[in-house]
Amino acid sequence: MSATDEEQPQGELTRESSFACGRDTEPRAEDVEPLPGRESPSTSAWMAKLFPTGEERRSVPRYQVSARVQLTIFFPTTADLSDAGGRRLTKQAFTRDLSVNGSCLVLEESSPGLMLARLVGRNVKLRIRLNQLDERPLNLLGKIVWGRMQGDNAVLGVQFTEMPAADRGLLEQYCRSNEGEMSRLTNLWELLVADGEKP
């Protein structure tokens, strides 16, 4: 910061706050819940955005990692899937977040007519490319536990049902090494921009 910027007028916020540094423990999930009557409506709205319900209560860390996924959804009868002509539906997706317990997936192609209610509860297989070279993609089994539309794109919550220890280790290692803002930017750029038509 330049010396000239130290000269800035103080504005209205000049009193000392009750901020207490040096707290011994990390804030717990309960701590971030707003206290009744203390926050303005805009604070509440912002806090709801900042700390979605449940985000803090997961037993394993969920990483903000984007990986390309081939999602296969299995249906018990063909009647449920008239547009696919079979008992399974395969979609390309990418992970919005990922953990050893599950993932939030965004379907790549727009699916305005997708019947989300029919997808919830279905068994799925995820074939995840962990990197561009992708010598051995991971094949994970799971179940769709929720779904919602975001614009024209379906967003699905998948809970993994079983995973060999070796795959779990690989996934955890991948998640840890790709977490962070810059990795996320790179991940998403590779997924959404780089695979475009080449000059």
Add this chain to the structure above:
Amino acid sequence: MSPVTIAVGGGKGGVGKSVFSVLLAQWFARLGKSTVLADLDLGGANLHTLLGIKEPPLTLLDYLSRRVGSLGSLALDTEVENLRVVCGSGEVLSVANPQYSQKMKLIRGLKEIDADFVVVDLGAGTSLDVLDFLLASDEMIIVTTAEPISVYNAYGLLRNLVFRCLLRLCRGFSLVEAAIREAMDPHNEKGINTVRDLYRRLFVEADMELMAQVSEEMMSLRPGVVVNQVHFEKERNAAKVIQQVAERYLALEIRDLGSVPYDSQLQMMVARMTPLTSGNQHRGAFEAVHSIAARFVYGDGRLIALGARRDSRLSSSTAQSRG
């Protein structure tokens, strides 16, 4: 009534901020709005050349050195009706590196211009001057190309914008300021890895009245992103990349304002110093910027007319410090 100020910035040089600013401003003018285009690329002012002005008779220096009384008096007419331009003077060291009081004078001057819109073309990078001009504006537009470096730099600009905004809001709360400064260091020892982590900590430990002000300000920031020089369909997604990461890590809502295609006509005009206002307005980049300008003027939530940031603490702080 002060004009609606729209600041155009971008993390990386060469992404087309100035060209975009000219096209946006001339479309506002063509849509019947009195518009002033201001060159606040303090270190490298060249906007006038894009309008065919080789040697501007008046520049920012005349305002900062008090030869003219108002920024609006510097505004030169252009060949487009309703469009005037305030030229910079990047070759002058004192203008390229203004003192804080001069910066405030410029911000006040922008808000006193008699016009409907003032489009402010900023320099590249994330200097404090750039950040403060962005924060003082009613609307901010970040221009990027789809190249990864440009995307990284645009994101870096947004990240610094958040920190600058927080520091200004929390001035005087010394311990909060210290926590914010610590979080700015990516290798800090407190494990505050993201702005979201910082908020989590502040919400637990900082004064709630202060956090209410922070909430209000941060929710009103909502910068827009434009992807410029797009060659291929997928490159438009660069805005979505920034949008998703900023939302997740900075808790910042980004508006995807659209994209502008690469336009060989435009490149040729820049290379030959042909005024951009004389280009074929019904094709390529011109047309794309028209649709962005029209969204600002007419519709899509009336982005400007609502003036979401017009009552902003940071935006109005300039008025408080007047005189």
